[in-house]
Amino acid sequence: MKRSSQRTLTTHAGSLPRPDDLIAMYRDQAADEVVEPRLKSAVAEVTRLQVECGVDVVGDGEFGKPTRGPVDYGAWWSYIYDRIDGFEVRERSLEGGNPLQFGSKDRAEFRQFYEEDGGMGAGGGRASAGNRLAQLVCTGPVKYTGYALIQRDLANFNAALTGVQAEDAFIPSVSPATMQILSNEYYSDSRDYVWALAEAIREEYRAIVDAGFILQIDDPALVDLYDWWFSLEKGIGEYREWAEMQVDAVNHALEGIPEDRVRFHICWGSWHGPHSSDVPLKDVIDLLLRVKAEAYSVEAGNVRHEHEWKVWRDVAKLPDGKILIPGVVSHATNVLEHPELVADRLVRYAEVAGRENVIAGTDCGLGGRIHPQLVWAKLRLLREGADLASRQLWS
Numbered sequence: 001m002k003r004s005s006q007r008t009l010t011t012h013a014g015s016l017p018r019p020d021d022l023i024a025m026y027r028d029q030a031a032d033e034v035v036e037p038r039l040k041s042a043v044a045e046v047t048r049l050q051v052e053c054g055v056d057v058v059g060d061g062e063f064g065k066p067t068r069g070p071v072d073y074g075a076w077w078s079y080i081y082d083r084i085d086g087f088e089v090r091e092r093s094l095e096g097g098n099p100l101q102f103g104s105k106d107r108a109e110f111r112q113f114y115e116e117d118g119g120m121g122a123g124g125g126r127a128s129a130g131n132r133l134a135q136l137v138c139t140g141p142v143k144y145t146g147y148a149l150i151q152r153d154l155a156n157f158n159a160a161l162t163g164v165q166a167e168d169a170f171i172p173s174v175s176p177a178t179m180q181i182l183s184n185e186y187y188s189d190s191r192d193y194v195w196a197l198a199e200a201i202r203e204e205y206r207a208i209v210d211a212g213f214i215l216q217i218d219d220p221a222l223v224d225l226y227d228w229w230f231s232l233e234k235g236i237g238e239y240r241e242w243a244e245m246q247v248d249a250v251n252h253a254l255e256g257i258p259e260d261r262v263r264f265h266i267c268w269g270s271w272h273g274p275h276s277s278d279v280p281l282k283d284v285i286d287l288l289l290r291v292k293a294e295a296y297s298v299e300a301g302n303v304r305h306e307h308e309w310k311v312w313r314d315v316a317k318l319p320d321g322k323i324l325i326p327g328v329v330s331h332a333t334n335v336l337e338h339p340e341l342v343a344d345r346l347v348r349y350a351e352v353a354g355r356e357n358v359i360a361g362t363d364c365g366l367g368g369r370i371h372p373q374l375v376w377a378k379l380r381l382l383r384e385g386a387d388l389a390s391r392q393l394w395s
Contacts, residue, residue, distance in 0.1 A: 001168065001214060001260050001261070001263070001294050001295060001323065002056070002057065002167045002168045003323060003356045003357065003359075004355060004356050004357070004358055004359055005356055006394065007386070007387070007390040007394060008346055008350075008355070008358060008359070008360055008386040008387075008389050008390045008393065009056040009057060009167060009359045009360065009386070010054060010055050010056050010057070010359065010360045010361070010379075010382050010383055010386050011055060011056060011057035011058075011059075011170070011325060011359055011360070011361050012050075012055060012059065012361060012362040012365070012366065012379065012382075013172075013216075013218075013265055013267070013297060013327065013361060013362045013363065013364050013365045013366075014059055014061075014062050014076060014170075014172040014216060014218065014265070014365040015061065015062045015075070015076055015364075015365025015366065015367035015368060015369075016046050016049075016050075016059070016061035016062070016063075016365070016366060016367040016375060017061075017366070017367045017368070017372035017375050018042070018061070018063060018067060018367060018368075019038075019042050019045070021038065022035075022038055022039065022042050022063065023067060025038060026066040026067060036152070039063060039064060039152075039156060040156045040159065040160075042061075042063050043060050043061065043063050043064075043156040043157055043159075043160045044156075044159065044160040046060070046061040046063060046160075047060070047061075047157070047160035047161060047164055047166075048160075048164060049376065050166075050379070051164045051165060051166055053376055053379040053380045053382075053383060054379070054380065054382070054383025054384075054386075055166075055379055055382075055383070056166065056167040056168070056359075057166070057167055057168045057169065057170060057214070057359065058161075058164075058166045058168075058169050058170075059169070059170050059171065059172065059216075060153060060156065060157040060160070060171055061367065062075065062076055062079075062172060062365065062367070063156075064079075064149065064152065064153040064156065065078075065079035066078075066079060066082070067368065075368070076172065076174070076218055076365060077174045077178050077179070077218065079174075080146075080174050080179060080201070081136060082146065082149065083144060083145060083146025083149055083150070083204070084142055084143060084144055084145060084146065084200050085140065085141075085142070085143045085145050086138050086139065086140045086141055086142035086143060086186065086196075087136045087137065087138055087139065087142075087182065088136070088137060088139050088140075089135050089136060089137075090135055090136070090137045090183075102228075102229070103228060103229045103230060103231065103232045103233060103234065104227050104228050104229075104231060104232060104277070105227065105231035105232045105276070105277040106227050106231065106273060106274055106275065106276050106277045106278075108232055109274075109276060109277075110273070110274050110276070113273070113274065114273065117272075136182050136183075137182065137183045137184070137185055138182060138183065138184040138185060138186050138187065138193065139185050139186055140186055141186065141196070142196040142197055142199075142200045143200060144200040144201065144202075144203040144204065146203075146204065147203070147207070150204050150207045150208070151207065153171065154171070154207065154208070154211040154213070157169065157171065157213070158211070168214060169213050169214065170213055170214035170215070170216045170263065171208045171213045171214075171215065171216065172216040172217070172218045172265070173201065173204050173205055173208060173215060173216070173217060173218065174201065174217075174218055175201075175217050175218060175219035175221060175222070175246070175250055176194050176197040176198040176201055176246065176249040176250055176253055177194070177219055177221040177222050177225070177246035177249065177250065178218065178219060178220065178221040179194075179197045179201065180193060180194045180197055180221070180246070181221060181225070190242075190245070191245060194245065194246065194249040195249060195252065197249070198249040198250065198252045198253035199252075199253070201253055202252075202253040202254075202255075205217075205253060205254065205257060206256075206257065209257050209258070209261045209262075214261055214262070214263060215257070215261055215262050215263070216262075216263045216264075216265055216297070217250060217254075217262065217263075217264050217265065217291075217293070218265050219246075219250065219264060219265065219266055220265075220266060220267045220268070220269055220270075220364075221246070222243060222246055222247070222266050222284070222287070222288075223266050223267070223268055223278070223279055223281075223284060224267070224268050224269035224278070225239075225242075226239045226243075226277075226278070226279035227268070227269070227275070227277045227278055227279070229242075230242070231277040231279075236279070236283060239279065240283075240284075240287070243284060243287050244287060247287050247290050247291055250264075250291060250292075251290070251291065251292050254291075254292045254293075257292075259292050259293060259294045260294045261294075262292065262293040262294060262295075263293055263294065263295035263296070263297055263323070263325065264288070264291045264293035264295070264296050264297065265297035265325075266288065266296075266297070266298055266299075267298075267299050267302075267327070267363060267364045268299060268302070268304065268305065270331055270332075270364045270365070270369050272332060272369075275302075275304045278304055278305070280308070281298065281305065281308040281311045282308070282311045282315045285311055285315055285316040286316065289316060289319060289322075294321070294322060294323055295322065295323035295324070295325055295359070296322065296323070296324055296325065297325040297327070297361055298324070298325070298326060298327065299326075299327045299330075299363040299364070300326030300327045300328055300345060300349070300363070301326075301327050301328050301329050301330035301332075301337065301345065301362075301363050302327070302330050302332050302363050303330075303332070303333075306345070309326070309345070309348045309349055309352065312324070312349070312352045312353055313352040317352075318352075318353040318354070318357060322357065323357050323358070323359060324349055324353045324357060324358050324359070325358075325359045325360075325361040326345065326346070326349045326358065326360070326361060327361050327362045327363030327364065328342045328345040328346055328360050328361065328362075328382065328385065329342060329362050329363070329378045329379075329381060329382050329385075330362070330363040330364075331362065331363050331364040331365065331366050331369035331370060332363065332364075332369075333370075334370055334371070334374055336374065336377055336378060336381060337378065337381055337385070338381075338385075339381055339384035339385040339388055340385070340388060341385070342360070342381060342382060342384070342385020342386070342388070342389070343385045343386075343388035343389040343392065345385075346358060346360055346385065346386060346389035346393075347389050347392055347393065350389070350393050355393040355394070360382055360385065360386040360389075362378070362379075362382070366378065366379075
């Protein structure tokens, strides 16, 4: 994996704005012979746009993961249920919000806000992918079946990289912990369930790495499920037992994959809510560092977590050979970060982790969270801020 050896490199967390016509094709369930040529050209376009904005380590925008509306917070994980067997729909009422979020202190304390706004920002989001997926249940053995789809995504991204000047390239894939959010009626206990999910998703991990890309594992569930499931009644002890099992599961899925081809992304959820009961990074940093990855992508621009750069100074030093990807521009606000603020954030991280070990990133995927025009503005500002930081750090 490339390091910031001469200047601060830039990247992002995965999702980027889909073109309107591609969204319409997914929504209308257009035939493959219509979707696939447009998908290939859209991946080429988004790759070129990233390079033009100054992004060094580019992604495919997650365009191969269907989203059926401009505000859809779930494509980054809902895509997987088109690629695995073992799940079926159980009709249930979705009144009162997302039934997966049954233990949230944040939602209890700010009930009026969530009832009126939904926590999804402008445009609503009550019919989010999370609500729809709450009707899926594991009813049989889990098996990965998405070989043709992942090979399509790899081929499209390979073609898109031809002729563009990028330092490196990554493709995200979902974590076993996130897949385990859905109910299980087949496996005898939660450990057997998550181990089966890890065995299945390993197939996608290997395909990405074998194709020469960096694998990014998207695992917001590792930290944001504290709020969803544990914050109201259960507490940190039960949460950590659950989280330790998830770390073991993702490491099981990564067996045989070189650490220097893996980066691990956590965030505290992309919804635009108070986040009053997010688990602090200091309470999970030891578990994060157990994941067999070379790079760790964390929120650093979100105002609920910006202060946690101090965790890397006071609680747990970044181990030798590892890389930090702090999110120094955020999906959580329409306000454009000033380049000097971006530089200040990066310099702080460089001081605690080493300048060569820091790559500038985004808090979360930007696609679907803020207006597309703002996404590209934020990526350009990310480059400007990284260049300012580089002048200070390599003076």
